Amino acid sequence: MLGKRICVGWNRLLLGLPLVILITHMLSVKELHQQTNLGDVHKEKPKKFDHLILGPAAGEGLPDRLQCQGIKALNKIHFGMSRNNSRSIDPVAFVTVFTIYNSTVESRPVDLVTVGNISYNKVKRSLAILNVFINFIQVNMPQSKVIILTDPASELPLQKDMVTIKPIQGEYSRDKLMLQRIRSYIAFLETRLEKLSQKQEQFTHFIFTDSDIAVIDDLGQIFIDYPNFDLALTFRNNKEQPLNSGFIAVRGTAEGIQRGKAFLQEVLKVYSSKFMKASRMLGDQLALAWVVRSNPNFNVRRFSRREAFLDKIGGASVLFLPCSSYNWTPPEGAGQFHGMPLDVKVVHFKGSRKRLMLESWNFFSSSSDLSDTLCLILKSGRTKYDF
Numbered sequence: 001m002l003g004k005r006i007c008v009g010w011n012r013l014l015l016g017l018p019l020v021i022l023i024t025h026m027l028s029v030k031e032l033h034q035q036t037n038l039g040d041v042h043k044e045k046p047k048k049f050d051h052l053i054l055g056p057a058a059g060e061g062l063p064d065r066l067q068c069q070g071i072k073a074l075n076k077i078h079f080g081m082s083r084n085n086s087r088s089i090d091p092v093a094f095v096t097v098f099t100i101y102n103s104t105v106e107s108r109p110v111d112l113v114t115v116g117n118i119s120y121n122k123v124k125r126s127l128a129i130l131n132v133f134i135n136f137i138q139v140n141m142p143q144s145k146v147i148i149l150t151d152p153a154s155e156l157p158l159q160k161d162m163v164t165i166k167p168i169q170g171e172y173s174r175d176k177l178m179l180q181r182i183r184s185y186i187a188f189l190e191t192r193l194e195k196l197s198q199k200q201e202q203f204t205h206f207i208f209t210d211s212d213i214a215v216i217d218d219l220g221q222i223f224i225d226y227p228n229f230d231l232a233l234t235f236r237n238n239k240e241q242p243l244n245s246g247f248i249a250v251r252g253t254a255e256g257i258q259r260g261k262a263f264l265q266e267v268l269k270v271y272s273s274k275f276m277k278a279s280r281m282l283g284d285q286l287a288l289a290w291v292v293r294s295n296p297n298f299n300v301r302r303f304s305r306r307e308a309f310l311d312k313i314g315g316a317s318v319l320f321l322p323c324s325s326y327n328w329t330p331p332e333g334a335g336q337f338h339g340m341p342l343d344v345k346v347v348h349f350k351g352s353r354k355r356l357m358l359e360s361w362n363f364f365s366s367s368s369d370l371s372d373t374l375c376l377i378l379k380s381g382r383t384k385y386d387f
Contacts, residue, residue, distance in 0.1 A: 053383040058361045059339010063296035066340040078342045079217050089220035091204045093145040096211045097181045099172045115358045132361045136214040149184040178284045182268045189261040210246040217345040229319035230259040234327040235303050242303045247327045259316040268321040330381025340378050355387030
């Protein structure tokens, strides 16, 4: 009888053992999952610095790349001939879309960011970037106008010579801003066509850009060196996003403006029908690539070379310019990991590089040496900042 009871007890123990093992395993998996999630949280929130961090300069020893010792340039950037006014060029105007969010909300002390001797809240940060954008243009292309397309509800406290604020009706919410940007470009070009037909304004070429770029050479040379394009885009060796929408040039003739407008209308159509899920970011770049690749004769392998080229897209003659010269980005994008080319003309401070844009202007203002300023950008560009 005793032996039977012992046997029954062992049977119950054996039957319960798999359940204990299963519960232990589930608890271990849950703990591991929690630890993994904690790790992901840490990965998603990398530390951002409130001061510049100098690192090694990419491209050391490579020919035709900026070489730096500290923040002193050992060689110099090749500036175009037009910078020295050796050739006459047609007027060029820069056009950007800019609006203010939460302008009536007072920032908390934790929201304040200090660069140099100035502290900025969220609204003032955006305005500071816009001011530096204008400053670089006025130094390196002093005859060029800046046109700011904005929401009529925005009141921009901006008063500068050669700067025009042009309100355009539309949807300027954060989620729709990239879509609205294309619509604003199209509306602006339509207005320009009308004024040209009425001979109300002088002939002008246009360069549409993001407001977080620094123009460091005279871009009017593009319209001289490449006299047959209607529209210019910048490209990089990136399979999914080969075109960057932060730089679009349009020739100022009636034909150039008409064809540029038609091209952007096609991009808007594709954007609205295929890429609305990416309307907050990247949708415009995906739509640009779609329109270009839809041309059956287009050779996408040309994006892997650092050479400008012309192609016919729809009814427009499109000039493709390498990002490494006309849209150079620290630290990601064309050119960074091979250094800064000596023919760089535009630096794009996209992403978390806005502090670097302000710091570089402050440095340039005190040194007046553009090549040294580019060394500062090159050596600071791999770090994420708080601005």
